Amino acid sequence: MSLDNERNGGLYGGSGETRTRLPEGEGGGQDVYGGGRRSGRSSSRSLVTVVGVVVLLIAAIAFANRGGDSSGEGDDAGKKPGANPTAASGTKPVDGKTSGIPSGYAKTAQGAQSAAANYAVALGSADMFDKTKRDGVLQTVMAPSSVNSFKAELDRAYGPGFYKNVGLNEDGSTPKGYKFVSRTSPIGTTVTAFSGQKATVEVWCSGLLGLAGERSTKPVTSSWFTMTMKLVWVGGDWKAATHSQKDGPAPVPGDDRASGSDDIAKAVEGYGGFTYAR
Template sequence: MSPDDERNDGRFGGSGETRTRLPEGEGGGQGVYGGARRSSRSSSRSLVTVVGVVVLLIAAIAFANRSGDDSSGGGGGDGDGKKAGAAPTAPTGEKPVDGKTSGIASGFAKSEQGVQSAASNYAVALVSADILKPARRTEIVRQVFLPNKVDELERDFAKTYSKEFLDKVGLDANGNSAPGETYVSRTVPVGTKTTAYAGNAATVQVWCTGAFGTAGQKTTNPVSNDWFTMTFKLRWSGGDWKVERYSSKDGPSPVNGDNKVSTADEIAKAVQEYGGFTYAR
Protein backbone atom coordinates (compact mmCIF):
# COMPACT_ATOMS: atom_id res chain seq x y z
CA MET A 1 0.00 0.00 0.00
CA SER A 2 1.11 3.50 -0.73
CA PRO A 3 0.92 6.02 2.07
CA ASP A 4 -1.15 8.10 -0.36
CA ASP A 5 -4.05 5.88 0.71
CA GLU A 6 -3.80 7.18 4.26
CA ARG A 7 -6.19 9.73 5.70
CA ASN A 8 -4.68 13.17 5.29
CA ASP A 9 -6.03 14.70 8.46
CA GLY A 10 -3.01 13.81 10.62
CA ARG A 11 -4.91 11.01 12.41
CA PHE A 12 -4.05 8.02 10.27
CA GLY A 13 -3.76 7.10 11.17
CA GLY A 14 -4.32 -6.11 25.84
CA SER A 15 -5.41 -8.59 26.63
CA GLY A 16 -8.43 -10.13 28.25
CA GLU A 17 -8.09 -11.55 31.72
CA THR A 18 -10.37 -14.15 33.28
CA ARG A 19 -10.55 -14.40 37.05
CA THR A 20 -12.00 -17.46 38.74
CA ARG A 21 -13.42 -16.70 42.16
CA LEU A 22 -12.83 -19.69 44.42
CA PRO A 23 -15.49 -20.56 47.03
CA GLU A 24 -14.95 -18.89 50.37
CA GLY A 25 -14.97 -20.83 53.64
CA GLU A 26 -18.28 -21.41 55.40
CA GLY A 27 -18.84 -20.40 59.02
CA GLY A 28 -21.12 -18.67 61.45
CA GLY A 29 -20.44 -15.96 63.96
CA GLN A 30 -18.78 -18.31 66.44
CA GLY A 31 -15.37 -19.89 66.19
CA VAL A 32 -14.65 -23.60 66.21
CA TYR A 33 -13.68 -23.50 69.88
CA GLY A 34 -16.14 -20.89 71.12
CA GLY A 35 -19.83 -20.87 71.96
CA ALA A 36 -22.23 -23.77 72.41
CA ARG A 37 -21.27 -27.22 71.41
CA ARG A 38 -22.63 -28.16 67.98
CA SER A 39 -25.14 -30.95 67.69
CA SER A 40 -24.26 -34.07 65.75
CA ARG A 41 -26.70 -32.99 62.99
CA SER A 42 -24.99 -29.60 62.67
CA SER A 43 -21.59 -31.31 62.60
CA SER A 44 -22.75 -33.58 59.79
CA ARG A 45 -23.92 -30.60 57.75
CA SER A 46 -20.59 -28.87 58.36
CA LEU A 47 -18.69 -31.97 57.25
CA VAL A 48 -20.69 -32.16 54.03
CA THR A 49 -20.06 -28.46 53.42
CA VAL A 50 -16.31 -28.82 53.94
CA VAL A 51 -16.15 -31.82 51.60
CA GLY A 52 -18.11 -29.87 49.00
CA VAL A 53 -15.75 -26.91 49.22
CA VAL A 54 -12.72 -29.18 48.85
CA VAL A 55 -14.23 -30.81 45.76
CA LEU A 56 -14.95 -27.41 44.22
CA LEU A 57 -11.41 -26.24 44.94
CA ILE A 58 -9.90 -29.32 43.31
CA ALA A 59 -12.16 -28.91 40.28
CA ALA A 60 -11.28 -25.22 39.98
CA ILE A 61 -7.54 -25.92 40.13
CA ALA A 62 -7.82 -28.70 37.53
CA PHE A 63 -9.83 -26.44 35.24
CA ALA A 64 -7.31 -23.61 35.61
CA ASN A 65 -4.40 -25.92 34.78
CA ARG A 66 -6.21 -27.26 31.74
CA SER A 67 -7.07 -23.75 30.54
CA GLY A 68 -3.45 -22.68 30.92
CA ASP A 69 -2.30 -25.56 28.72
CA ASP A 70 -4.85 -24.64 26.04
CA SER A 71 -3.93 -20.96 25.91
CA SER A 72 -0.20 -21.53 25.61
CA GLY A 73 -0.64 -23.88 22.68
CA GLY A 74 -3.25 -21.97 20.69
CA GLY A 75 -2.53 -20.21 17.44
CA GLY A 76 0.88 -21.70 16.67
CA GLY A 77 2.11 -23.62 13.64
CA ASP A 78 0.93 -23.69 10.04
CA GLY A 79 -2.28 -25.61 10.64
CA ASP A 80 -5.38 -25.36 12.72
CA GLY A 81 -3.59 -24.87 16.05
CA LYS A 82 -6.54 -23.47 17.99
CA LYS A 83 -8.03 -25.79 20.60
CA ALA A 84 -11.76 -26.47 20.56
CA GLY A 85 -13.71 -24.13 22.77
CA ALA A 86 -10.89 -21.59 23.18
CA ALA A 87 -12.11 -18.00 23.35
CA PRO A 88 -10.76 -16.09 20.31
CA THR A 89 -10.23 -12.91 22.32
CA ALA A 90 -8.25 -14.58 25.11
CA PRO A 91 -4.50 -13.89 25.38
CA THR A 92 -2.46 -16.72 23.90
CA GLY A 93 0.46 -16.55 26.31
CA GLU A 94 3.30 -16.32 23.77
CA LYS A 95 6.40 -14.91 25.47
CA PRO A 96 7.01 -11.27 24.40
CA VAL A 97 10.12 -10.44 22.39
CA ASP A 98 13.29 -9.64 24.30
CA GLY A 99 14.81 -7.03 22.01
CA LYS A 100 14.18 -3.90 19.98
CA THR A 101 15.65 -2.48 16.80
CA SER A 102 15.41 1.26 16.14
CA GLY A 103 13.08 1.49 19.12
CA ILE A 104 10.63 -1.06 17.67
CA ALA A 105 10.13 -4.57 19.03
CA SER A 106 11.85 -7.20 16.89
CA GLY A 107 12.53 -10.93 16.86
CA PHE A 108 8.93 -12.13 16.77
CA ALA A 109 8.11 -15.83 16.81
CA LYS A 110 7.43 -17.55 13.51
CA SER A 111 3.89 -18.44 14.47
CA GLU A 112 0.37 -17.06 14.27
CA GLN A 113 0.85 -15.53 17.70
CA GLY A 114 4.14 -13.98 16.64
CA VAL A 115 2.77 -12.38 13.50
CA GLN A 116 -0.14 -10.85 15.44
CA SER A 117 2.35 -9.39 17.92
CA ALA A 118 4.42 -7.98 15.07
CA ALA A 119 1.39 -6.37 13.41
CA SER A 120 0.33 -4.76 16.70
CA ASN A 121 3.73 -3.17 17.32
CA TYR A 122 4.04 -2.07 13.69
CA ALA A 123 0.63 -0.38 13.89
CA VAL A 124 1.87 1.66 16.86
CA ALA A 125 5.04 2.70 15.00
CA LEU A 126 3.38 3.56 11.69
CA VAL A 127 0.73 5.78 13.30
CA SER A 128 3.06 7.55 15.70
CA ALA A 129 4.31 11.12 15.85
CA ASP A 130 7.75 9.79 14.88
CA ILE A 131 6.55 8.83 11.40
CA LEU A 132 6.27 12.57 10.65
CA LYS A 133 9.93 13.18 11.51
CA PRO A 134 12.04 12.50 8.37
CA ALA A 135 15.07 11.10 10.21
CA ARG A 136 13.02 8.85 12.49
CA ARG A 137 10.73 7.81 9.64
CA THR A 138 13.68 6.33 7.74
CA GLU A 139 14.53 4.11 10.73
CA ILE A 140 10.92 2.97 11.10
CA VAL A 141 10.47 2.13 7.41
CA ARG A 142 13.72 0.14 7.27
CA GLN A 143 12.80 -1.82 10.38
CA VAL A 144 9.14 -2.54 9.58
CA PHE A 145 9.02 -3.23 5.83
CA LEU A 146 10.50 -5.87 3.56
CA PRO A 147 13.94 -4.81 2.26
CA ASN A 148 12.73 -4.66 -1.37
CA LYS A 149 9.96 -2.25 -0.35
CA VAL A 150 12.06 0.23 1.62
CA ASP A 151 13.16 2.58 -1.18
CA GLU A 152 9.68 2.78 -2.67
CA LEU A 153 8.05 3.38 0.71
CA GLU A 154 10.56 6.07 1.70
CA ARG A 155 9.70 8.00 -1.48
CA ASP A 156 5.96 7.53 -0.96
CA PHE A 157 6.10 8.60 2.68
CA ALA A 158 8.16 11.67 1.82
CA LYS A 159 5.56 12.62 -0.79
CA THR A 160 2.62 12.03 1.56
CA TYR A 161 4.16 13.84 4.53
CA SER A 162 5.16 16.85 2.48
CA LYS A 163 5.83 20.35 3.79
CA GLU A 164 2.24 21.27 2.93
CA PHE A 165 0.93 18.37 5.01
CA LEU A 166 3.18 19.21 7.95
CA ASP A 167 2.09 22.86 7.79
CA LYS A 168 -1.52 21.73 7.89
CA VAL A 169 -1.04 19.89 11.19
CA GLY A 170 1.15 22.64 12.66
CA LEU A 171 4.59 21.01 12.32
CA ASP A 172 7.85 22.27 10.83
CA ALA A 173 9.87 20.50 8.14
CA ASN A 174 11.46 18.24 10.77
CA GLY A 175 8.10 17.16 12.19
CA ASN A 176 8.39 19.27 15.34
CA SER A 177 5.53 21.28 16.80
CA ALA A 178 5.66 25.00 17.52
CA PRO A 179 6.95 26.19 20.91
CA GLY A 180 4.32 25.70 23.59
CA GLU A 181 2.51 22.99 21.60
CA THR A 182 2.74 19.19 21.61
CA TYR A 183 1.80 17.07 18.61
CA VAL A 184 0.08 13.86 19.73
CA SER A 185 -0.22 10.63 17.78
CA ARG A 186 -0.68 7.66 20.13
CA THR A 187 -2.10 4.38 18.87
CA VAL A 188 -3.39 1.57 21.09
CA PRO A 189 -4.13 -1.88 19.60
CA VAL A 190 -7.42 -3.18 21.00
CA GLY A 191 -7.34 -6.60 19.36
CA THR A 192 -5.91 -8.64 16.48
CA LYS A 193 -7.25 -11.19 14.02
CA THR A 194 -5.38 -13.40 11.56
CA THR A 195 -7.32 -13.74 8.30
CA ALA A 196 -4.66 -15.79 6.49
CA TYR A 197 -1.61 -17.73 7.63
CA ALA A 198 0.60 -20.02 5.57
CA GLY A 199 3.97 -20.43 7.24
CA ASN A 200 5.98 -17.62 5.61
CA ALA A 201 3.07 -15.26 4.88
CA ALA A 202 0.15 -13.91 6.85
CA THR A 203 -2.57 -11.29 6.79
CA VAL A 204 -3.45 -9.70 10.12
CA GLN A 205 -6.05 -7.11 11.08
CA VAL A 206 -5.40 -4.84 14.07
CA TRP A 207 -8.33 -2.97 15.64
CA CYS A 208 -6.98 0.28 17.10
CA THR A 209 -7.92 3.37 18.99
CA GLY A 210 -5.82 6.38 19.81
CA ALA A 211 -5.39 10.09 20.43
CA PHE A 212 -4.39 12.41 17.58
CA GLY A 213 -3.94 16.16 17.19
CA THR A 214 -2.03 19.10 18.64
CA ALA A 215 -2.19 20.06 22.30
CA GLY A 216 -1.85 23.83 22.53
CA GLN A 217 -3.77 26.91 23.58
CA LYS A 218 -4.15 28.28 20.05
CA THR A 219 -4.27 25.06 18.03
CA THR A 220 -6.79 24.59 15.26
CA ASN A 221 -6.23 20.82 15.37
CA PRO A 222 -7.13 19.78 18.95
CA VAL A 223 -6.41 16.26 20.20
CA SER A 224 -9.33 13.90 19.59
CA ASN A 225 -10.03 10.17 19.78
CA ASP A 226 -10.24 7.87 16.77
CA TRP A 227 -11.05 4.22 16.04
CA PHE A 228 -9.78 2.35 12.99
CA THR A 229 -8.68 -1.06 11.72
CA MET A 230 -5.36 -1.66 9.98
CA THR A 231 -4.79 -4.64 7.70
CA PHE A 232 -1.22 -5.89 7.27
CA LYS A 233 0.16 -8.38 4.78
CA LEU A 234 3.40 -9.69 6.29
CA ARG A 235 6.13 -12.09 5.19
CA TRP A 236 8.85 -13.91 7.09
CA SER A 237 12.17 -12.35 6.05
CA GLY A 238 15.60 -12.33 7.66
CA GLY A 239 14.39 -14.11 10.78
CA ASP A 240 11.48 -11.77 11.51
CA TRP A 241 8.06 -10.67 10.27
CA LYS A 242 8.15 -7.73 7.84
CA VAL A 243 5.34 -5.75 6.24
CA GLU A 244 4.75 -6.11 2.51
CA ARG A 245 1.81 -3.70 2.40
CA TYR A 246 -0.91 -2.34 4.64
CA SER A 247 -4.15 -0.37 4.59
CA SER A 248 -6.53 1.28 7.02
CA LYS A 249 -10.27 1.82 7.37
CA ASP A 250 -12.49 3.56 9.93
CA GLY A 251 -14.08 1.72 12.88
CA PRO A 252 -15.52 -0.24 14.50
CA SER A 253 -16.29 2.79 16.68
CA PRO A 254 -18.23 2.72 19.97
CA VAL A 255 -20.52 5.48 21.17
CA ASN A 256 -18.55 8.37 22.68
CA GLY A 257 -18.71 8.52 26.46
CA ASP A 258 -19.53 11.54 28.58
CA ASN A 259 -15.91 12.09 29.56
CA LYS A 260 -14.81 15.49 30.77
CA VAL A 261 -12.53 17.05 28.17
CA SER A 262 -9.01 17.66 29.50
CA THR A 263 -7.06 20.85 28.93
CA ALA A 264 -4.26 21.07 26.40
CA ASP A 265 -1.72 21.21 29.22
CA GLU A 266 -3.10 18.02 30.77
CA ILE A 267 -2.91 16.18 27.44
CA ALA A 268 0.64 17.38 26.75
CA LYS A 269 1.76 16.37 30.24
CA ALA A 270 0.22 12.91 29.85
CA VAL A 271 2.04 12.35 26.55
CA GLN A 272 5.35 13.32 28.13
CA GLU A 273 4.89 11.29 31.33
CA TYR A 274 3.19 8.09 30.16
CA GLY A 275 5.27 5.70 28.07
CA GLY A 276 4.03 3.13 25.61
CA PHE A 277 4.12 -0.67 25.59
CA THR A 278 5.53 -3.61 23.70
CA TYR A 279 2.52 -5.65 22.57
CA ALA A 280 2.37 -9.43 22.56
CA ARG A 281 -0.56 -11.57 21.48
Protein backbone atom coordinates in the same frame (compact mmCIF):
# COMPACT_ATOMS: atom_id res chain seq x y z
CA MET B 1 -2.52 6.80 10.64
CA SER B 2 -4.38 8.24 7.68
CA LEU B 3 -2.27 10.11 5.12
CA ASP B 4 -4.99 12.24 3.52
CA ASN B 5 -6.97 13.55 6.43
CA GLU B 6 -6.94 13.89 10.21
CA ARG B 7 -8.12 11.09 12.40
CA ASN B 8 -11.28 11.94 14.28
CA GLY B 9 -13.33 9.82 16.59
CA GLY B 10 -15.10 9.40 19.90
CA LEU B 11 -13.71 9.69 23.39
CA TYR B 12 -13.22 6.68 25.55
CA GLY B 13 -16.23 5.60 27.54
CA GLY B 14 -16.23 4.53 31.20
CA SER B 15 -16.88 1.11 32.62
CA GLY B 16 -20.38 0.11 33.71
CA GLU B 17 -21.95 -2.20 36.24
CA THR B 18 -23.61 -5.56 35.62
CA ARG B 19 -26.86 -5.97 37.47
CA THR B 20 -29.13 -9.00 37.87
CA ARG B 21 -32.72 -7.92 37.60
CA LEU B 22 -34.91 -10.19 39.70
CA PRO B 23 -38.43 -11.28 38.65
CA GLU B 24 -41.18 -8.94 39.70
CA GLY B 25 -43.76 -10.20 42.16
CA GLU B 26 -47.38 -10.76 41.24
CA GLY B 27 -49.45 -7.61 41.16
CA GLY B 28 -46.93 -5.42 39.32
CA GLY B 29 -44.40 -4.78 42.11
CA GLN B 30 -41.28 -2.64 41.48
CA ASP B 31 -37.93 -4.20 40.49
CA VAL B 32 -35.08 -4.71 42.92
CA TYR B 33 -33.69 -1.20 42.29
CA GLY B 34 -37.01 0.50 43.11
CA GLY B 35 -38.22 1.60 46.50
CA GLY B 36 -41.32 -0.61 46.77
CA ARG B 37 -41.66 -3.30 49.46
CA ARG B 38 -42.12 -6.91 48.40
CA SER B 39 -44.18 -9.57 50.07
CA GLY B 40 -42.45 -12.44 51.88
CA ARG B 41 -43.40 -14.85 49.08
CA SER B 42 -41.91 -12.54 46.42
CA SER B 43 -38.72 -12.08 48.43
CA SER B 44 -38.34 -15.83 48.87
CA ARG B 45 -38.83 -16.43 45.18
CA SER B 46 -36.23 -13.72 44.40
CA LEU B 47 -33.77 -15.33 46.81
CA VAL B 48 -34.24 -18.72 45.17
CA THR B 49 -33.62 -17.11 41.77
CA VAL B 50 -30.39 -15.47 42.95
CA VAL B 51 -29.17 -18.71 44.55
CA GLY B 52 -29.94 -20.55 41.33
CA VAL B 53 -27.96 -18.04 39.26
CA VAL B 54 -24.98 -18.27 41.64
CA VAL B 55 -25.00 -22.07 41.48
CA LEU B 56 -25.06 -21.97 37.68
CA LEU B 57 -22.16 -19.50 37.61
CA ILE B 58 -20.08 -21.67 39.96
CA ALA B 59 -20.79 -24.71 37.83
CA ALA B 60 -19.84 -22.86 34.65
CA ILE B 61 -16.58 -21.59 36.16
CA ALA B 62 -15.69 -25.05 37.44
CA PHE B 63 -16.36 -26.57 34.02
CA ALA B 64 -14.26 -23.92 32.24
CA ASN B 65 -11.31 -24.33 34.60
CA ARG B 66 -11.25 -28.09 35.07
CA GLY B 67 -8.00 -29.76 34.12
CA GLY B 68 -7.37 -32.55 31.69
CA ASP B 69 -9.39 -35.39 33.24
CA SER B 70 -8.49 -38.61 31.48
CA SER B 71 -11.47 -40.43 32.97
CA GLY B 72 -13.90 -38.91 30.46
CA GLU B 73 -15.10 -40.77 27.41
CA GLY B 74 -14.63 -39.80 23.77
CA ASP B 75 -11.90 -38.05 21.84
CA ASP B 76 -12.69 -34.65 23.40
CA ALA B 77 -12.49 -35.86 26.99
CA GLY B 78 -10.10 -33.87 29.15
CA LYS B 79 -9.61 -31.05 26.65
CA LYS B 80 -9.92 -27.49 27.89
CA PRO B 81 -12.17 -25.07 26.01
CA GLY B 82 -10.42 -23.01 23.36
CA ALA B 83 -9.41 -19.45 24.18
CA ASN B 84 -11.66 -16.59 23.19
CA PRO B 85 -10.36 -15.00 19.96
CA THR B 86 -9.72 -11.70 21.75
CA ALA B 87 -8.08 -13.24 24.82
CA ALA B 88 -4.34 -12.99 25.38
CA SER B 89 -2.42 -16.16 24.55
CA GLY B 90 -0.08 -15.86 27.53
CA THR B 91 2.96 -15.72 25.26
CA LYS B 92 5.61 -13.40 26.69
CA PRO B 93 6.52 -10.25 24.74
CA VAL B 94 9.71 -10.37 22.69
CA ASP B 95 12.92 -9.36 24.46
CA GLY B 96 14.77 -7.85 21.50
CA LYS B 97 14.49 -4.43 19.93
CA THR B 98 15.74 -2.89 16.71
CA SER B 99 15.99 0.91 16.70
CA GLY B 100 13.70 0.94 19.72
CA ILE B 101 11.01 -1.20 18.03
CA PRO B 102 10.30 -4.71 19.38
CA SER B 103 11.67 -7.44 17.11
CA GLY B 104 12.44 -11.16 17.07
CA TYR B 105 8.98 -12.71 16.79
CA ALA B 106 8.05 -16.38 16.69
CA LYS B 107 7.37 -17.91 13.30
CA THR B 108 3.75 -18.56 14.22
CA ALA B 109 0.36 -16.94 13.72
CA GLN B 110 0.63 -15.49 17.24
CA GLY B 111 4.08 -14.13 16.44
CA ALA B 112 2.68 -12.46 13.32
CA GLN B 113 -0.07 -10.82 15.38
CA SER B 114 2.45 -9.53 17.91
CA ALA B 115 4.58 -8.11 15.10
CA ALA B 116 1.63 -6.41 13.43
CA ALA B 117 0.48 -4.83 16.71
CA ASN B 118 3.93 -3.42 17.50
CA TYR B 119 4.46 -2.26 13.93
CA ALA B 120 1.10 -0.46 14.03
CA VAL B 121 2.36 1.47 17.06
CA ALA B 122 5.55 2.47 15.23
CA LEU B 123 3.77 3.45 12.01
CA GLY B 124 1.31 5.59 13.98
CA SER B 125 3.89 7.37 16.11
CA ALA B 126 5.10 10.97 16.03
CA ASP B 127 8.40 9.71 14.59
CA MET B 128 6.67 9.30 11.24
CA PHE B 129 6.45 13.09 10.91
CA ASP B 130 10.23 13.46 10.94
CA LYS B 131 11.97 12.39 7.70
CA THR B 132 15.04 10.87 9.36
CA LYS B 133 13.08 9.04 12.06
CA ARG B 134 10.48 7.89 9.54
CA ASP B 135 13.13 6.30 7.35
CA GLY B 136 14.45 4.48 10.43
CA VAL B 137 10.98 3.14 11.27
CA LEU B 138 10.44 1.89 7.73
CA GLN B 139 13.86 0.27 7.66
CA THR B 140 12.97 -1.65 10.81
CA VAL B 141 9.37 -2.76 10.21
CA MET B 142 9.16 -3.12 6.43
CA ALA B 143 10.42 -5.99 4.30
CA PRO B 144 13.63 -5.01 2.43
CA SER B 145 11.84 -5.27 -0.92
CA SER B 146 9.20 -2.76 0.22
CA VAL B 147 11.31 -0.12 1.99
CA ASN B 148 12.22 2.09 -0.97
CA SER B 149 8.71 2.21 -2.43
CA PHE B 150 7.22 3.12 0.94
CA LYS B 151 9.85 5.79 1.54
CA ALA B 152 9.02 7.43 -1.79
CA GLU B 153 5.26 7.19 -1.17
CA LEU B 154 5.43 8.68 2.31
CA ASP B 155 7.88 11.41 1.28
CA ARG B 156 5.25 12.58 -1.20
CA ALA B 157 2.45 12.33 1.35
CA TYR B 158 4.23 14.11 4.20
CA GLY B 159 4.42 17.47 2.48
CA PRO B 160 3.85 21.08 3.64
CA GLY B 161 0.10 20.86 3.12
CA PHE B 162 -0.22 17.70 5.18
CA TYR B 163 1.92 19.09 8.00
CA LYS B 164 -0.17 22.24 8.10
CA ASN B 165 -3.35 20.19 8.18
CA VAL B 166 -2.31 18.51 11.44
CA GLY B 167 -1.12 21.76 13.02
CA LEU B 168 2.63 21.52 12.38
CA ASN B 169 4.89 23.99 10.60
CA GLU B 170 5.35 23.42 6.88
CA ASP B 171 8.71 21.75 7.47
CA GLY B 172 7.14 19.27 9.92
CA SER B 173 8.48 20.93 13.06
CA THR B 174 6.24 21.58 16.06
CA PRO B 175 5.23 25.22 16.68
CA LYS B 176 6.89 26.76 19.73
CA GLY B 177 4.93 26.31 22.93
CA TYR B 178 3.03 23.22 21.75
CA LYS B 179 3.35 19.46 22.13
CA PHE B 180 2.64 17.37 19.05
CA VAL B 181 0.83 14.11 19.80
CA SER B 182 0.53 11.08 17.53
CA ARG B 183 0.04 7.76 19.27
CA THR B 184 -1.54 4.47 18.25
CA SER B 185 -2.82 1.83 20.69
CA PRO B 186 -3.81 -1.62 19.37
CA ILE B 187 -7.07 -2.93 20.82
CA GLY B 188 -7.00 -6.37 19.23
CA THR B 189 -5.65 -8.42 16.33
CA THR B 190 -6.84 -11.20 14.06
CA VAL B 191 -5.16 -13.33 11.40
CA THR B 192 -7.10 -13.51 8.15
CA ALA B 193 -4.49 -15.59 6.26
CA PHE B 194 -1.44 -17.62 7.27
CA SER B 195 0.85 -19.93 5.31
CA GLY B 196 3.98 -20.16 7.46
CA GLN B 197 6.03 -17.75 5.30
CA LYS B 198 3.27 -15.15 4.89
CA ALA B 199 0.52 -13.76 7.08
CA THR B 200 -2.23 -11.18 6.79
CA VAL B 201 -3.13 -9.54 10.10
CA GLU B 202 -5.77 -6.94 10.94
CA VAL B 203 -5.09 -4.66 13.90
CA TRP B 204 -7.97 -2.73 15.46
CA CYS B 205 -6.57 0.49 16.91
CA SER B 206 -7.38 3.63 18.81
CA GLY B 207 -5.33 6.71 17.97
CA LEU B 208 -4.51 10.19 19.26
CA LEU B 209 -3.52 13.06 16.98
CA GLY B 210 -3.17 16.80 17.41
CA LEU B 211 -1.39 19.69 19.08
CA ALA B 212 -1.54 20.09 22.85
CA GLY B 213 -1.31 23.76 23.74
CA GLU B 214 -3.31 26.57 25.28
CA ARG B 215 -4.32 28.13 21.95
CA SER B 216 -4.17 25.09 19.73
CA THR B 217 -6.49 25.15 16.73
CA LYS B 218 -5.78 21.46 16.20
CA PRO B 219 -6.46 19.94 19.65
CA VAL B 220 -5.66 16.31 20.35
CA THR B 221 -8.55 14.09 19.26
CA SER B 222 -9.12 10.36 19.39
CA SER B 223 -9.99 8.05 16.52
CA TRP B 224 -10.66 4.40 15.75
CA PHE B 225 -9.34 2.55 12.73
CA THR B 226 -8.27 -0.87 11.50
CA MET B 227 -4.85 -1.43 9.95
CA THR B 228 -4.27 -4.42 7.67
CA MET B 229 -0.71 -5.71 7.28
CA LYS B 230 0.61 -8.35 4.93
CA LEU B 231 3.67 -9.80 6.62
CA VAL B 232 6.46 -11.95 5.22
CA TRP B 233 9.03 -14.04 7.06
CA VAL B 234 12.44 -12.71 6.08
CA GLY B 235 15.79 -12.62 7.86
CA GLY B 236 14.43 -14.63 10.77
CA ASP B 237 11.60 -12.24 11.62
CA TRP B 238 8.22 -10.96 10.48
CA LYS B 239 8.33 -7.81 8.31
CA ALA B 240 5.51 -5.82 6.75
CA ALA B 241 5.31 -6.08 2.97
CA THR B 242 2.26 -3.79 2.71
CA HIS B 243 -0.09 -2.02 5.06
CA SER B 244 -3.38 -0.20 4.60
CA GLN B 245 -5.95 1.43 6.84
CA LYS B 246 -9.70 1.95 7.08
CA ASP B 247 -11.89 3.82 9.56
CA GLY B 248 -13.59 2.08 12.50
CA PRO B 249 -15.14 0.21 14.03
CA ALA B 250 -15.76 3.08 16.44
CA PRO B 251 -17.71 2.73 19.71
CA VAL B 252 -20.30 5.24 20.90
CA PRO B 253 -18.53 8.23 22.50
CA GLY B 254 -18.62 8.23 26.28
CA ASP B 255 -19.50 11.02 28.69
CA ASP B 256 -15.92 11.77 29.75
CA ARG B 257 -15.06 15.43 30.17
CA ALA B 258 -12.27 16.48 27.81
CA SER B 259 -9.01 17.20 29.65
CA GLY B 260 -7.06 20.41 29.31
CA SER B 261 -4.15 20.67 26.91
CA ASP B 262 -1.61 20.66 29.75
CA ASP B 263 -3.02 17.41 31.13
CA ILE B 264 -2.85 15.78 27.69
CA ALA B 265 0.75 16.94 27.14
CA LYS B 266 1.84 15.69 30.58
CA ALA B 267 0.10 12.35 30.00
CA VAL B 268 1.83 11.80 26.67
CA GLU B 269 5.22 12.69 28.17
CA GLY B 270 4.67 10.75 31.40
CA TYR B 271 3.09 7.52 30.19
CA GLY B 272 5.19 5.29 27.98
CA GLY B 273 3.93 2.73 25.51
CA PHE B 274 3.78 -1.05 25.69
CA THR B 275 5.32 -3.99 23.89
CA TYR B 276 2.36 -5.90 22.53
CA ALA B 277 2.16 -9.69 22.48
CA ARG B 278 -0.75 -11.84 21.33
